[in-house]
Amino acid sequence: MAGLQRVVRSTVIDAPIERVWAVLRDFNSHDQWHEVVGQSRIEGSERSDQVGCVRSFTLRDGNRIREQLLTLSDTEHKSTYCIVEATLPLQRYVATVTLKPVTDGNRTFWHWESTFATPPGMERELRDTVAQGVYEAGFENLRRHLRLGSDQRAPGAVAMPTAMPMPTRRIGVERYGGPEELRPQDGEAAAPREGEVRIRQRAVGVNFLDVYLRRGWVPQMLPVSAASPGVPGMEAAGAVVDVGAQVSGFLPGDRVAYLGPVPGAYCSVRCVPAEWVVRLPAAIEDDVAAALLLKGITADYLLHDLGRVQRGTRLLVHAAAGGVGLLVCAWARRLGAVVIGTVSSDEKARVARDYGCEHVIVTRDYRFADAVQRTCGGADVVIDGLGDAGREENLAALARRGHWISLGQASGPLTPLAPDALVAKSLSFSRPVVFDYVSTQAQLAERAQRVWNALADGAIRPPPIERFSLESAAQAHARLESRGSTGALVLLP
Numbered sequence: 001m002a003g004l005q006r007v008v009r010s011t012v013i014d015a016p017i018e019r020v021w022a023v024l025r026d027f028n029s030h031d032q033w034h035e036v037v038g039q040s041r042i043e044g045s046e047r048s049d050q051v052g053c054v055r056s057f058t059l060r061d062g063n064r065i066r067e068q069l070l071t072l073s074d075t076e077h078k079s080t081y082c083i084v085e086a087t088l089p090l091q092r093y094v095a096t097v098t099l100k101p102v103t104d105g106n107r108t109f110w111h112w113e114s115t116f117a118t119p120p121g122m123e124r125e126l127r128d129t130v131a132q133g134v135y136e137a138g139f140e141n142l143r144r145h146l147r148l149g150s151d152q153r154a155p156g157a158v159a160m161p162t163a164m165p166m167p168t169r170r171i172g173v174e175r176y177g178g179p180e181e182l183r184p185q186d187g188e189a190a191a192p193r194e195g196e197v198r199i200r201q202r203a204v205g206v207n208f209l210d211v212y213l214r215r216g217w218v219p220q221m222l223p224v225s226a227a228s229p230g231v232p233g234m235e236a237a238g239a240v241v242d243v244g245a246q247v248s249g250f251l252p253g254d255r256v257a258y259l260g261p262v263p264g265a266y267c268s269v270r271c272v273p274a275e276w277v278v279r280l281p282a283a284i285e286d287d288v289a290a291a292l293l294l295k296g297i298t299a300d301y302l303l304h305d306l307g308r309v310q311r312g313t314r315l316l317v318h319a320a321a322g323g324v325g326l327l328v329c330a331w332a333r334r335l336g337a338v339v340i341g342t343v344s345s346d347e348k349a350r351v352a353r354d355y356g357c358e359h360v361i362v363t364r365d366y367r368f369a370d371a372v373q374r375t376c377g378g379a380d381v382v383i384d385g386l387g388d389a390g391r392e393e394n395l396a397a398l399a400r401r402g403h404w405i406s407l408g409q410a411s412g413p414l415t416p417l418a419p420d421a422l423v424a425k426s427l428s429f430s431r432p433v434v435f436d437y438v439s440t441q442a443q444l445a446e447r448a449q450r451v452w453n454a455l456a457d458g459a460i461r462p463p464p465i466e467r468f469s470l471e472s473a474a475q476a477h478a479r480l481e482s483r484g485s486t487g488a489l490v491l492l493p
């Protein structure tokens with residue numbers, strides 16, 4: 001048997017080291033810049049810069065490879081990885097990527113080397129494949145990725161940082177009230193400050209929280225006045241225009257999505273803190289990202305963290321055909337839960353069933369407790385975005401030691417609940433908010449990855465999406481409040 005093969009290639013890239021490293025340190029970025037790579041995803045719930053994570057990808061020629069990140073050093077700009085499984089006969093493949101700044105500081109020396117074994121007689125062929133098909137081609141592809149940036153990857157974004165204010169179209173609220181208070185206006189998105197990313201938004205997620213803000217139910221979160229209109233919206237997807245000082249990991253043209261606790265997403269261009277932002281996998285369209293990010297992460301923390309839903313858990317989900325509801329139903333079903341949902345129409349019942357809701361209760365007047373008790377003897381967990389109108393019925397629908405998770409108030413704010421209301425069945429009550437589950441960039445990256453993985457492995461699928469132009473935000477709100485929508489609503493700037 002021949003000894004280990006060694007392939008060494010290096011080049012100089014016409015970009016500063018931090019720009020090149022921002023791409024290469026992300027172990028799952030290669031499907032965005034390397035042409036031989038088809039689709040790639042990180043297995044499990046690990047981040048794509050976490051040592052030990054495994055990327056699973058297909059090559060354009062149909063081969064499949066799983067590689068594990070072995071080391072990653074941001075100070076040395078160096079990473080090592082190995083193949084753990086492949087349909088190619090590359091054995092014991094270990095590769096190292098090292099970057100060094102070229103003395104003028106604006107260019108980067110990139111060294112890529114590997115050792116591996118091959119079946120006898122295939123040494124030369126596989127050395128050539130790795131050297132030319134992977135490394136040399138990779139150098140060229142990354143060069144093009146950095147040079148052409150936005151033009152290639154995200155039409156409409158500007159290629160170079162402008163550091164100038166940019167015009168933005170936004171939806172402002174000058175006084176609290178109905179959907180008609182959502183008025184399109186012109187504004188400016190200032191250049192990104194330190195730690196910020198400026199994004200040209202392509203799809204904005206509509207959440208029921210935006211309705212509460214517009215109505216003035218959470219005034220501290222959305223102060224409004226004629227002089228300074230409040231802009232609702234907690235999440236969007238789009239392309240990076242430019243980044244402020246101290247931001248690493250994002251380049252102009254990168255496709256990204258974000259969510260964050262300060263409203264302002266109903267607009268076409270926006271600056272947000274980099275820690276709210278995640279890079280989008282190539283397979284996820286902007287409108288799907290805007291429909292999924294906040295709602296998918298909500299479904300994730302509700303089921304896995306707060307509700308601890310598992311096989312056999314009797315789960316009651318209100319608004320089961322809504323944006324959050326459909327994701328919860330599908331994911332809970334995958335976990336093996338007994339899923340019971342409430343909806344207000346037969347058409348919604350059909351959609352909820354299609355997404356995995358096993359027992360659907362059709363009710364428009366919030367009467368469901370008897371049906372829940374009859375179906376399964378009471379719910380272990382209730383996921384409740386209804387609020388006040390379902391208050392007493394929720395208490396009656398819960399099983400002994402049940403957990404009522406009150407995450408929203410579509411029917412109106414919950415009147416205060418005395419602790420003694422819980423004592424009869426040893427119930428517990430939670431009032432969570434998604435932003436507390438993604439309060440660091442690492443948490444956000446991890447949860448977003450779980451949502452993309454759940455999508456890739458079929459645990460969830462995107463909800464039906466109702467699309468509105470940004471200018472028609474008022475219509476979107478009216479639709480959401482009418483109880484007529486199924487799935488998620490998205491605004492397109």
Ligand SMILES: NC(=O)c1ccc[n+]([C@@H]2O[C@H](COP(=O)([O-])OP(=O)(O)OC[C@H]3O[C@@H](n4cnc5c(N)ncnc54)[C@H](OP(=O)(O)O)[C@@H]3O)[C@@H](O)[C@H]2O)c1
Nearest residue numbers: 208319322323324343344385407408409410411433434483
């Ligand atoms: N705390 C968190 O972390 C968090 C995160 C995301 C969402 N949420 C909450 O989760 C819930 C669902 O959010 P979503 O954005 O996905 O909205 P959604 O479920 O798509 O829409 C709300 C649904 O609530 C139901 N509903 C019942 N009574 C209503 C009323 N009087 N007016 C309007 N709708 C009523 C309707 O379904 P039926 O007609 O079928 O009853 C309606 O389709 C909301 O309460 C939201 O605030 C909370």
